[in-house]
Amino acid sequence: MSxxxxxxxxxxxxxxxxxxxxxxxxGYRVKIDHMLFDPGAIQRAHGLEMMMGGHVALATAxxxxxxxxxxxxxxxxxxxxxxxxxxxxxxxxVFERMGTASESGERSDDN
Numbered sequence: 001m002s003x004x005x006x007x008x009x010x011x012x013x014x015x016x017x018x019x020x021x022x023x024x025x026x027g028y029r030v031k032i033d034h035m036l037f038d039p040g041a042i043q044r045a046h047g048l049e050m051m052m053g054g055h056v057a058l059a060t061a062x063x064x065x066x067x068x069x070x071x072x073x074x075x076x077x078x079x080x081x082x083x084x085x086x087x088x089x090x091x092x093x094v095f096e097r098m099g100t101a102s103e104s105g106e107r108s109d110d111n
Contacts, residue, residue: 004029004078009078010077010078011078012027012078012079012080012083013030013077013078013079013094013097013098014079014080014083014089014094014097015080015082015083017080018080019078019080020080021080021082022082024080024081024082025081026081027078027079027080027081027084028078028079028080028081028084029076029077029078029079030076030077030078030079030094031074031075031076032074032075032076032091032094032095032098033071033073033074034071034072034073034074034095035069035070035071035072036069036070036072037068037069038067038068038069038070041066041067041068042068044063044066045059045063045066045068048062048063075095075098076098077094077097077098079094
């Protein structure tokens with residue numbers, strides 16, 4: 001994993017303070033991928049597994065290597081140690097905040 005250069009440093013995505021606020025020496029780089037599952041592909045894979053007597057490995061070897069989910073969007077953000085340890089927040093809320101930071105001009109997405 002690569003390190004962070006000065007241009008990569010940004011405020012915490014949750015509290016919007018600096019990553020080293022309160023003399024913290026650790027933080028987290030978090031990437032969240034929003035995925036949508038394909039019910040048809042999942043049903044086909046499950047059906048083949050059932051036809052093979054429940055042998056998943058056999059069904060995987062004989063069936064198509066079809067994607068069961070597609071990435072809709074992806075976002076990466078930095079989170080300070082205090083927020084990572086103390087904040088109880090849903091991943092969907094974190095993802096939304098990361099998107100909001102991206103829209104306001106802050107760098108929060110790898111793509």
